[in-house]
Amino acid sequence: MKVLLLTGLGALFFSYYWDDNFDPAGLQGARVLLTGASTGIGEELAYLYARLGAHLVLTAHTEALLQKVVGNCRKLGAPKVFFIAADMASPEVPERVVRFALDKLGGLDYLVLNHLGATPAGTRSRSVQATRWLLQVNFLSYVQLTSLALPILTDSKGSLVVVSSLLGHVPTSFSSPYSAAKFALDGFFGSLRRELDVQDVNVAITMCVLGLRDRASTAEGVRSSTSPLPRLPEPPAVALLHLPGGEPSIQPPQSGGDTNRDTSELVAVAQDRVIKTERDNRESLPAPGNGHNSGRGDTVAASILQMRKLRLREVV
Known part of the structure; x- marks a missing residue:
């Protein structure tokens, strides 16, 4: 009963403040x-x-x-x-x-x-x-x-x-x-x-x-305001590989892999994360x-x- 009463009061409150009495x-x-x-x-x-x-x-x-x-x-x-x-x-x-x-x-x-x-x-x-x-x-x-x-x-x-x-x-x-x-x-x-x-x-x-709105110009503004990340160091020639239930083993770098990602790609990833963070923050705001x-x-x-x-x- 209390739930119905609260629901009814909420609907009445909403309709009162949402009423559009505009006369063209x-x-x-x-x-x-x-x-x-x-x-x-x-x-x-x-x-x-x-x-x-x-x-x-x-x-x-x-x-x-x-x-x-x-x-x-x-x-x-x-x-x-x-x-x-x-x-x-x-x-x-x-x-x-x-x-x-x-x-x-x-x-x-x-x-x-x-x-x-x-x-x-x-x-x-x-x-x-x-x-x-x-x-x-x-x-x-x-x-x-x-x-x-x-x-x-x-x-x-x-x-x-x-x-x-x-x-x-x-x-x-x-x-x-x-x-x-x-x-x-x-x-x-x-x-x-x-x-x-x-x-x-x-x-x-x-x-x-x-x-706030997600627009191409907004994203570009964020990209132009962030600083490029430094180039990552070269990966080691070998790496330790841990397998479940087994001993660590030495593994060479895999052939064909991108061991030296271009800085521009890293910057794009970082800046996209900034944009996503801003979007998530906005979505968490009350209506x-x-x-x-x-x-x-x-x-x-x-x-x-x-x-x-x-x-x-x-x-x-």
Whole structure:
């Protein structure tokens, strides 16, 4: 009886928190500024907003990719779609992006922050230069965009959506500057949500925490970050062979065997073990649940709530 009661309570609890009361009509005509919209999750979010009839301003680093996404959004039925190519590594760019969005849309209902940057070419991953660049792109630009858009979102009782990563909660090898930026996002927006609650400001803040993914680029990043193993010494000409129930005997090396494995093969084996260890560590973590944390008055952006139902293309 107790088991049945606990099972029933568990099912009720799950259904309550998993309830999806999203109304697609609520996105009809909504004014959305979406960053990082040229590929991956940002691209798919743009298409979903377009299908739901939102007015869009899309931004990303590469103009050619943005033009393709804009064309697809128009085909999907978006009433208005504008784009602005922007490099968030430049501190003056966020203000230009927000002003462009306000000029084209006349206001904002949703600000979706999804852009990110990897370590720039020609820098060491843990150098001060690389860390400063990553913090500007992955954290400070988020703060700038939020500060500029918050008064407009306050007027419209809008929503702020921040796409983050599990690396902002769990440290992982070979990601120290990137992880630091994601931890900063969690701290800043978690505190901001509470500040707005105290001030009775009806702006919803949703943190979308994405899990880690096994990708070729991830594996290559680990390979490039590990050091080659030294060459093993030459094997002895003879070896002792222990047989069950018998005396040790002298055995010559077997002909045709690889007695001098190439260093590159040994490195590959060692690096594959590093990758497997990271994967095993991730699999042992508890499930992140819904993947979002909502604040008061949260009218969460539809696309984020629906992400668990989408089959998103692999993010390169």
